[in-house]
Amino acid sequence: MLNGGPASDDHERLLLAIEAAGLDLWENDLVAGKATLPATRTFRELGYSREEVGDTLAFWLEIIHPDDRPAIENALVAYRDGRSDNYRAEFRLRARSGEWVWYANYGKVMSGSVETGLNRFIGVTFNINERKHREEELARINRLLSAQNQQLDQMNAHLEMLSGTDPLTGLFNRRAMNECLHRLTRSAECEAGVLFVDLDDFKKTNDIYGHDIGDILLCQVAQRLQSCISADDMIARFGGDEFVVLIHGRGEGGVRTILEAACERILNILGQPYVIGDLLLNACGSIGVACFPTHGTTVESLTKRADIALYRAKRQGRSLYRFFDSGMELDLYNRDSLEKALRAALKTRQLELRFQLQVDRNLRPIGAEALLRWHHPVRGLIGAMEFLPDAVASGLVHDIDNLVLENACATLGKWQHDPELRGLSLSVNITARAFDSPSIAPAILALLAKFGVPPEKLCLEITEQLETRSFVTANTAITHLREQGVRIALDDCGTGFSSLESLKSLSFDQVKIDGVFIRDINTNTVSQAIVAGLIGICRAMGLQVLAECVETPDQMEYLLEAGVDGFQGYLFGMPLPCAVLEAGVRDAPQSQRG
Structure with a gap:
């Protein structure tokens, strides 16, 4: 071939193309172990001179990263054995500066055979350092992302655990219990009971001792509940002081027998005293029970009916357990209707006061008792005892107490401007629960001031038996009111031990003997003994x-001889509208006026 011919031009164009592509052409004689065409561009990039490189393969092998040599050998063996169409390897070379730079080698044998051995080995080398660094950065980012994903998985697992756990007690929460109940309701062969457990008067504990003590109490309750069930059962805190227990039917005796025994255990252990620091607290509970599938086959029906049963347990005295029955649902509906009507009655002034006269030993009018009546648009006049229990349960009793107190004080204020009536006092029934509020005493004194009533003209009758643990808060309000002149009476005295406990622990001005002892006072020796005992106690304490x-x-004569100071009852007048009572007092003979 002549110099400068077409073949020479093609060779030149090929070399230019290889150079433009950033490729470094090389050729090695593997038999002689020499580089017949060194990769001069590569060595120049690495900072080595032609003299340093020489024409052997020794220098090349010397600057290859030790960790990359196995990969090159494997690539050569794969090519030699026919497992690869050509030789391909990626490796790092050490630059004069000491830096490791990534390169790739692609090559093929141009002469020789498997039998005669490889000799003329031709290929290209090109710089892949930037690509490799990008790959390493991507790998680093992927590793970081993988670590972050692992952390997220751990966090999600923790959040999943927290999403089903009550953070205060460590029990399951409402969500976890509902999921368990959903699984239960999809099982056709399992019997179980859902127990709603609620602490009695837990709010009072929070109010008196603070939420920190209340939280500790809830944790102790949770621990006690856990000791009452087996490992297969489940307890959750639904919120506040309400816990839900799921107990599966097992063994002999039927699910109801198992649930009754569980309820007994729970009530017994909850009723034991709680020691919190220097405090010794009592916290009884009430339980409502619904059975699956007898009382419901859905989560909604089971929880609703267990709650209804709990409501019945609380209404019947607390520290009890009650199983749901269909009559409870109807009763609740009727009570709900009554509550709605009562709310409407408060807004439309259907509640009114009737006044029953009170007289002294000389039959002179000394005052009256204000008795609440509901002028129902359909049922007519309804006595307070027919709706007050529901008012207490629904929380409306506070609004009713306020209404009665304001109307009574307004009436007393009007009497102060009438010479024939200003001497009368007025007794007002007020529930013991009203004394749970720290604002009760200031509110009453503000009403007296608003209507210009001398405090001694108002007598507050406590109409509900006070529990022992209420004495501390009640006595604070009672003492403050008595210091300002308001009189306090203990109503229905003699009907239970709590009356004597109240007399011992609280301050009163007057005691009202319950009518149950008056009706047969002339013939029943037990009633006579009780009345005599109460009068003796009151005399010793200086109470009216x-x-x-x-x-x-006959009843009046007996009571006069026994030493009673005042009287009230149908013998002296029925509960009357205010105007009728006032007219009766004005029309009374002069000798019977106070």
């Missing part, structure tokens, strides 16, 4: 005694 429900002259 008033007998209510006096209906006959």
Whole structure:
């Protein structure tokens, strides 16, 4: 071939193309172990001179990273054995500066055979350092992302655990219990019971001792509940002081027998005293029970009916357990209707006061008791005892107490401007629960000031038996009111041990003997003994005694001889509208006026 011919031009163009592509052409004689065409561009990039490189393969092998040599050998063996169409390897070469630079080698044998051995080995080398660094950066980012994903998985697992756990007690929460109940309701062969457990008067504990003590109490309750069930059962805190227990039916005796035994255990252990620091607290509970599938086959029906049963347990005295029955649902509906009507009654002034006269030993009017009546648009006049229990349960009793107190004080204020009536006092029934509020005493004193009423003209009758643990808060309000002149009476005295406990622990001005002892006072020796004992206690304590429900002259005569100070009952007048009572007092003979 002549110099400068077409073949020479093609060779030149090929070399230019290779150079433009950033490729470095090389050729090695593997038999002689020499580089017949060194990769001069590569060595120049690495900072080596032609003299340093020489024409052997020794220098090349010397600057290859030790970790990359196995990969090159494997690539050569794969090519030699026919497992690869050509030789391909990626490796790092050490630059004069000491830096490691990534390169790639692609090559093929141009002469020789497997039998005669490889000799003329031709290929290209090109710089892949930037690509490799990008890949390493991507790998680093992927490793970082993988680590972050692992952390996220751990966090999600922790959040999943927290999403089903009550953070205060460590029990399951409402969500976890509902999921378990959903699984239960999809099982056709399992019997179980859902127990709603609620602490009695837990709010009072929070109010008196603070939420920190209340939280510790809830944790102790959770621990006690856990000791009452087996490992197959489940407890969750639904919120506040409400816990839900799921107990599966197992063994002999039926699911109801198992649930009754569980309820007994729970009530017994919850009723034991709680020690929190220097405090010794009591916290009984009430339980409502619904059975699957007898009382419901959905989560909604089971939880609703267990809650209804709990409501019945609380209404019937607390520290009880009750199983759901269909009559409870109807009763709740009726009570809900009554509550709605009562709310409407408060807004439309259907509640009114009737006044029953009170007289002294000389039959002179000394005052009256304000008795609440509901002028129902359909049922007519309804006595307070027919709706007050529901008012207490629904929380409306506070609004009713406020209404009664304001109307009574307004009436007393009007009487102060009438010479014939200003001497009368007015007794007002107020539930013991009203004394749970720290604002009760200031509110009453503000009403007296608003209507210009001398405090001694108002007598507050406590109409509900006070529990022992209520004495501390009640006595604070009672003492403050008595210091300002308001009189306090203990109503229905003699009907239970709590009456004597109240007399011992609280401050009163007057005691009203319950009518149950007055009706047969002339013939029943037990009633006579109880009345005599109460009068003796009151005399020793300097308290005034008033007998209510006096209906006959014989009853009055007996009570006069026994030493009663005042009387109230049908013998002296029925509960009357205010105007009728006022007219009766004005029309009374002069000798019977106070």
